[in-house]
Amino acid sequence: MSSAPLGGSAAPRAVVHPTTRTHHGDDVVDDYEWLRAKQDPAVIAHLEAENAYTEARTAHLAPLRQRIFEEIRSRTRETDLSVPTRQGEWWYYGRTVEGQQYGIHCRAPLASPEDWTPPALTPGVDVPGEQVLLDGNEAAAGHEFFSLGSFDVSTDGTRLLYGVDVEGDERYSLRVRDLATGADLDDVVENTSAGACFSPDGRFVVYTTMDDAWRPDSVWLHEVGTDATADVRLFHEPDERYWVGAGFTRSEHYLVIDVGSSITTEEYLVPASDLRTPPRSIWPRREGVEYAATHAVVGGEDVLYIVHNDGALDFELVRVAADDPTGPRTVISAHEPGRRLLDVSAFRDWAVVSYRREGLARLGILSYETGAIDELDFDEELYAAGAGGNPEWATPIVRLGYGSFITPGTVYDYVVATGEFLLRKRQPVLGGYSPSDYAQRREWVRADDGTLVPVSLVWRRSFGEPGTGQARPVHLYGYGSYEHSIEPGFSVARLSMLDRGVVFAIAHVRGGGELGRAWYENGKLQHKRNTFTDFVAVARHLVASDVTSPALLVAEGGSAGGLLMGAVANLAPELFAGILADVPFVDALTTILDPSLPLTVIEWDEWGDPLHDPSVYEYMKTYTPYENVREGVDYPRILATTSLNDTRVYYVEPAKWVARLRAVGADALLKCEMVAGHGGVSGRYNAWHQRAFELAWLLDVLGLAED
Structure with missing residues (x-):
């Protein structure tokens, strides 16, 4: 099984190998499910062919990509230090060094116990008493990917706990470092989740592990200096709908074990003075009740x-x-x-x-x-x-x-x-940045059912106020899931768009958390379509109010926001010139039907359970992007990005989606990072190159790519 050869600029065509999925009396023929076989050389060959095709199709943008990368770099103080944070007898801070991908974690001693004013650190000036705790560049040596999932210093300041992932699959190897000598101890704990920490006395490490579905399900106690095989499991959550986490209160009186789904939580207390005490529930679990103590x-x-x-x-x-x-x-x-x-x-x-x-x-x-x-x-x-x-x-x-x-x-x-x-x-922000050169505002757009949807906009003033003159290119972003709010925050990379006349906008659609719990509830489960129609309503408003035109409007969303992108591509393809879908959850129904896949059962509270409920199955089938790609539609240009080792949204979802889009004549590209996870590539320069690639593509769609 393989893809059609990449001849010149010819798009790779995934081989059609039909499989049939049957649920609730409904037979669905899936031509591209074979792409799920990650270990199959034919699948890897197809992904590599897709990458080669995308590179060939975007080769003319290489100079623009490099310019955007250099713009990001030139605006960034590459050698810099963070503001120190006081903990115990030390100030903790991070360094970045020009030319190095990863941060360097450092500390320096307090001047006195009454010292609450962090030292003003200056790049290039030595910090008295500085101690390097962990140099990410040294730790990442020899690895294409590197991520820290845990980083904690014992209360007495003598030991460092850190967890490293070099695959992108979010499984971390824990190690303990003696900060007096700088040497790692023999302690190694493999396959942990993120967020491990020391007990207040520094004697133990508390960490969590995942089951085969990548669900954190167990809390463990490791005594420093002992073999991991002797570790004690403090807590196990057998219900597949719930994840677990653990951490100590700031007072250091208690270990708190968190158990939660997207609609229900329960917390347990364990005295920090005796961590082998059976956990005590704060409030017994009740379906639909969430709390945090x-x-x-x-x-x-x-x-x-x-x-x-x-x-x-x-x-x-x-x-x-x-x-x-x-x-x-x-x-x-x-x-x-x-x-x-x-x-x-x-x-x-x-x-x-x-x-x-x-x-x-x-x-x-x-x-x-x-x-x-x-x-x-x-x-x-x-x-x-x-x-x-x-x-x-x-x-x-x-x-x-x-x-x-x-x-x-x-x-x-x-x-x-x-x-x-x-x-x-x-x-x-180097290069003469001035906030007064830019402006921002909030608008409210009426959705199809009359609901007012907030929209946040930012633009460069020299190009004029949006909506008061000629239509402007607009980059519209959306998410709308898990009660996650998209904040109107600053971005250095975004300046490369704003300075070319692009207006950036966020559609704060239902399913997010911007306007309270009801805003979330009205964009999930059987109300999920509101997320998509809200976004379309915002796009229509921007066109109707002369802010932009369909030829000058591009959209972007990632993960669950990528599902949004796929849905609006089907709902209103005529509104957009291009759509960028980052690690997109576009084959949602296939995924949510399979409880053996990572995190699926947990996700039923967010999307519904189509495996056991025919009405949920029918509803999801009406909007999931892969299911609803259709012939005879003039789709906008589409770029989907993914990572081979992503455990949250498998690479197979965008791979199948692009294959199906291309089969109906759409201009769709796939870019797959072969060594990365859900967050994309690691290392700040790699991340800048990745973002430059995406922004160059968006500018090309908007007709703003320089010659």
């Missing part, structure tokens, strides 16, 4: 602050006694429709509450004494903000990340006692 000490009492949706669609915040979590609840912040509470993160003296309102991320400081939440103010119409890098329990500040379409990524320390924002760093 954090430990605090208020008035000398151990308490849990819990964000939950039990009778509260957009969640509420309560406090319970840690030793009696099912007992009386004190409501701290009652349910407020339209304000989606996301998380509460406790510190010694106060907590940070994260939520969304009116489509934007919000942050507030919770007073333990009064229960009031003091919201932090940001002065841009569109922005992205969040708390992160705050490991210390007794800190007087909160480290924040902030940015917008036009404001580069910014790090603040927020002083809780005074309300002061201390600017620690703003992402340097």
Whole structure:
């Protein structure tokens, strides 16, 4: 079995080898399912032929790709340092060095225990007392792919725990390093999930492993200095609908074991002082109830602050006694429709509450004494903000990340006692970048059923306000699944589009989390088509309001957003000149019908269970892209990207989709990374080259590729 030969610029044609799939009395003939056989040399040969064809078809863009790569590079301070984060007796930070693909993880000692002001680090200037913990470039030597899935330093600062994936399949090898000598210990634990951590006393490592379906299902305890065969399993979740995770509270009082599906969660507490204690459920599992707890000490009492949706669609915040979590609840912040509470993160003296309102991320400081939440103010119409890098329990500040379409990524320390924002760093954008050269705005578009859909736009001012003159090229992005919100954040690579006159827009379609839980619920399961029709409505609006025209409109989405791309290509091909689908979930029905495939059973809460429910099967079959490719349609130009070792969306989905598109005469290209995973290639220069390839293709579709 093989593909037709690649003669000149002739497109490879996947051999038709029909197989029949039967469910609920429905026979489906699939001509290209044979491409799933990853180990078959014919499959590899086909993918290599696709890559060769794509390279041949885009060879004329090589100069433009190189220019875009150089633009990204020239705007980036290649030798740079991150803002140090305090943990224990050290400041931890990262280095990047010009010409090197990966970051270097470092630390330097505190000046004193009262030192909460991170040292101002300058590229090229030595840091007193600096210690290199892990050089990613050295660790990646000899590997085409490299990714860190775990990185943790023991509380006493003497040991480093790190997990490495060199295939892209998200299975990590754990190792422990003695930071006094720089040598790795004999400890090696293979095939772990991401997110392993030390116990507070540094004696143990807590990690998770996956089952054959790539579902994290077990939590393990490894004693440092012992063989992994002696590791103890602390917890196992047998229900295939649920994944598990584990981590210690910031207070270091408890290990929290998280068990969850997309609609139900349960958490267990284990005293950090005795990790072999049987885990104790905080609230017993109830279908459809989600919650997340954090430990605090208020008035000398151990308490849990819990964000939950039990009778509260957009969640509420309560406090319970840690030793009696099912007992009386004190409501701290009652349910407020339209304000989606996301998380509460406790510190010694106060907590940070994260939520969304009116489509934007919000942050507030919770007073333990009064229960009031003091919201932090940001002065841009569109922005992205969040708390992160705050490991210390007794800190007087909160480290924040902030940015917008036009404001580069910014790090603040927020002083809780005074309300002061201390600017620690703003992402340097070289080459004379000025935020005043760009503008952003929010629009609201009426969908087919009358629902108002938010759209975020950014453009370069010198080309004029979109919609007030000549139609402009537009790059429209969408996702719309898993309650994941697409933030209006900054991108250096995007400047290469904006500076060529392209307007970038995000359609915040239903299925995402931008407007609360109802926004998500109305874009999943039997309401999934709303995700696609919302995107089409936004595209129609941009055309009708003279912002753009179909010949100047390209669309992009990745993973579940790639399913969106495939669906709109079938629904409204006439609206788009081109569609870029990154690692696209385009053969969703085939995947969700097979419980032996990675993560399928977990996904039933998101998409429905077509294996056992005929109505779900029938509904999914109406929109899954691969099923609905049809003849006689003038499809836009399509580029699909994928990775051979992707465990979330198998390469076979875009491979089959492109084969079927090409069989009906569509101009479709496939680019498959042969050593990578769901996130694409590793290494920052490789990632820049990959993005330059994609942007050059989009510019070519828009007629903006330079000669």
